[in-house]
Amino acid sequence: MDKKLAIVTGASRGIGRAIAEKLVTDGFFVVGTATSDSGAEAISAYLGENGKGYKLNVADAADIENFIKTTGDAHGTPAVLVNNAGITRDNLLMRMKDEEWDDIISTNLTSVFRMSKAVLRGMMKVRYGRIINISSVVGSTGNAGQTNYAAAKAGMVGFAKSMAKEVGSRGITVNTVAPGFIDTDMTKELSDDIKNALLGSIALGRLGRPEEIAHAVSFLASEHASYITGETLHVNGGMYMP
């Protein structure tokens, strides 16, 4: 039997890579995306025969259209889509430029709308699909200097709940994973002062590991999560307890 297909955006490193590797061990054929050709090749190399890397800019509508067409022709309809790609452009609101706002909204939120819409027709035909969006604790708590990022990450939650209501009758679930502070390139740049302050707010007293997010995604992608939709799974070591 053919393996089920899972698409993971931003799979070149960090959380996306951990998710891609975990879904391979779960038995999926994984299509992982990177922003460059070399990144796509690196994904193909680490996935081996269990997947393939593709170049994709999730902030570009035409690129998404081509990607869905190309991967659809090559691998068929995805059973799972993980919208993981994301960026930060931090600045205080008083200083935030339109580009900093627009970049975050298009890369972190509009991409989720476009990617989810693009896979929907195929999923509706087979009456099965799992869409999992990687949000952030910041979408719930807010964070000074991240009005753009927090707005996008909170927007993903409302998007998932609304989409879940639209597509549930077709066997498609839509859920959100909201990581706390995870040890990746995104958080490596934080100063020691900020890191220490953060650690004080985390019940488990440490940053999370990318694999700990991947396990949550793996669960939501599995049959064990068949009756869960529109839900947000907070994986933050007790930093925020809704």
Ligand code: NAD
């Ligand atoms: P990272 O910077 O290591 O990885 C981000 C990935 O997104 C990279 O693979 C990058 O190539 C990809 N990407 C960026 N812009 C893209 C674009 N325009 N098109 C396609 N891909 C693009 O960050 P990470 O920490 O692994 O973060 C992964 C996700 O988890 C992001 O959505 C991030 O907001 C979220 N998150 C991270 C943390 C954390 O503490 N690290 C916390 C909460 C949420």
